[in-house]
Amino acid sequence: MRTGVAIDLGTSGFRAQKIDLDTGEIRxxxxxxxxxxxxxxxxxxxxxxxxxxxxxxHGLVINTVRRLLEALGIGPEGPERIAVCGNPIQLSVFQGIPIDDLAYAGKKKKEKYHITDRKRESKIIPASEIAGLEIYPDCQVVIPPAIKHEIGADALALIVNAGLPDTDEIMIATDFGTNAEMALKAGGVIYTGSAAAGPALEGQEISCGALAGPHTISDVVLEGPYIRCYILNSEMKPETGDLVDPVTGISVEKGNLRARGITGTGVISLIEQGIAGGLITLPKINTPDHVIHLQDGITFIEKDVKEAGNAIGALRAGHMTLCAAAGISPGDIKVSHMSGAAGTYMDAAKAYRIGMNPYNVDLITQIGNTSLKTAREILLSEDRLRELQDIASKIVGTHVMFATSDVFKKIYILELSYWGEGMSFKMFRKFLKKKSLPETEEPTKTPVIDRRVERDIPVFGDEGYQMIRRTGTYLAMKVEDPRCAEWIKECPTHAMSWKDNMIRIRSDLCDGSNCRKCRRTIPPDIFSWDRLTVMDFRPEETEASDQEQE
Known part of the structure; x- marks a missing residue:
């Protein structure tokens, strides 16, 4: 069998599939x-x-790619072809291309630091041109194009799979994830943008949050004074969980599965149901201890409400900013497409009711993981790769940079007031009008929901599915000070270890610039991130106990 591999280099995790290049089948x-x-x-x-x-x-990303190839059963000879898809930063790091032109949005800033924009066009290159993949001398790597700045191949995948190039209807498509790529088709023009929604939509930065996986709460439903939890099973399908008293956390009826966390979709569902049932009055939780209690000790606190609200607000501000660029109001949009893992598992009706889809659209579709699908398509067809390049070339001029947009800034400030300061929706709309911003309507229509896939990855293949809990990626440096045994305990994510006079940091657990507690704890003459090196990929570092085999 001629073997290829399609990879989605996602911000919250990588997804890969082994493909039979002769038949196109997912294995x-x-x-x-x-x-x-x-x-x-x-x-x-x-x-x-x-x-x-x-x-x-680059070393960390390539080590993870090699780990994925191993998990897919790819031998040391490697696949015949690898195709990747993702945002420009992930794709650039994968290739080892400098990203300084992506780090600065403003033209003056780039001129000040003598930074020039790099072309990120589609190409097919030998794997030997990518450091760390030269071990596969007979492999080709397929790279899709970017549109501009932070809008890349993943956004193109969204645009194509939502059918935006082929319609005259006013519609919007959104990848509901950390980077929240979105595209609006209006007046025959496609407008693109990307809102830094943050990780809450994928269950991160939430007190009991978890990425979507088996034994995570993906949905909740109010049943009288109680909350019914729905939990993803080993096939990533929701099953009935406990019926819980949200005030005490006592389960009044046991379900089929235990829960270890709540996903981003569960968070969205809980906020919508909480508001509808009076458990939440933004930004407060109306229980005696200001906590919503779910099954198995999982809780939802007021900080989580604000964290999720910041993400939801960024999405809606992005939608409205694109509307301003197109000269339309959000009420003119007829169709809203939802993609990505969160966009797949989310209850679209609940997401609509709290403003994650424009109010009063006629139709909401859920179309799954478009990035992995596109990686698979360009793996199998160079014509598809050329088509993506043509689309990217046509819409480069209609990208809206939210980071420098006064419209986005003004709307997002109002969103923060709505979600975090208790501003009423009536007052929110009043200020939009006062500032001559696109006005959102009260929701008066119930849209049709078309859920086209049950999972963000509809087909796993006959050889099965593997969730890798440990990628085996480490940053390390030699430190002989015995105090390290105590210092590493300060790491809030337990990413650090010290053994054989070597500090090791599990890069996938580390919170990075959002934390840096290790830098504040360990004296700089003893420990420095600048001196950390990437440990070579070692399959033995990824023990079976750290994996979940389905």
Whole structure:
């Protein structure tokens, strides 16, 4: 069998599939539950690469890719072809391309630091041109194009799979993830943008949050005074969980599965149901201890409400900013497409009711993981790769940079007031009008929901599915001071270890620039991130106990 591998280099984790190049069939799927770069979002990843070296970031990414190839059953000879998809930062780090032009949005800033934009066009190159993949001398790597700045191949995948190039209807498509790529089709033009929504939509930075995986709460439903939890099983399908008293956490009825955390989709569902049932009055939780208690000790606190609200607000501000660029109001949008893992597992009706889809659309579709699908398509067809390049060339001029947009800034400030300060929706709309911003309507229509896939990865393949809990990616340096045994205990994510006079940091657990507690704890003459090196990929570091085999 001629073998190829399609990889989605996602901000929250990588997804890969082994493909039969002769038949196009998916044979096996492997996913990591985290990105190997320190941090929880794209800004953390960029900061790490810019501050501590592209070589370190590249090494961690390539080690993870090699780990995925091993999990897919690819032998030492390697696959015949690898195709990747993702945002420009992830794709650039994968290739070892400098990302300084992606780090600065403003033209003046780039001129000040003598930074020129790099072309990120589609190409097919030998694996030997990518450091760390030269061990596969007969392999080719397929790289899709980027549109501009932070909008890349993943956004193109969204645009194509949502059918935006082929319609005259006003519609919007959003990848509901950490980087929240979005595209609006209006007046025959496609407008793109990317909102740094943060990791809450994928269950991160939430007190009991977890990435979507088996035994995580993906949905909740109010049943009288109680909350019914729904939990993902080993096939990533929801099963009935406990019926819980949200005030006490006591289960009044036991379900089929235990829970170890709540996903981003569960968070969205809980906020919507909490508001509808009076458990939440933004930004407060209306229980005696200001905590919503779910099954198995999982709790939801007021900080989580604000964290999720910041993400939801960024999405809605992004949608409205694109509307301003197109000269339309959000009420003109007829169709909203949802993609990505969160966009797949999320209850679309609940997401709509709290503003994650424009109010009063006629139709909401859920279309799954478009990035992995596109990686698979360009793996099998060079024509598809050329088509993506053509689309990227046409819409480069209609990208809206939210980081420098006054419209986005003004709307997002209002969103923060709505979600975090108790501003009423009526007052929110009043200020939009006062500031001559696109006005959102009250929701008066119930849209049709078209859920086209049950899972973000619909087909795993006949060889099965593997979730990799440990990628085997480490940063390390030699430190002989015995006080390290105590210092490493200060790491809040337990990413650090000290053995044989070597400090090791599990990069996939490290919170990166969002934390840096190790730098404040360990004297700089003893420990420095600048002196950390990437440990070579070692399969023995990924023990079976750290994996979940389905």
């Amino acid at each position: 096996r799927t492997a996913v990591t539950i985290r990105n190997p770069l320190p941090g929880a979002n794209i800004m953390d990843h960029m900061d790490f690469a810019m501050t501590y070296g592209l070589d370190k970031a």
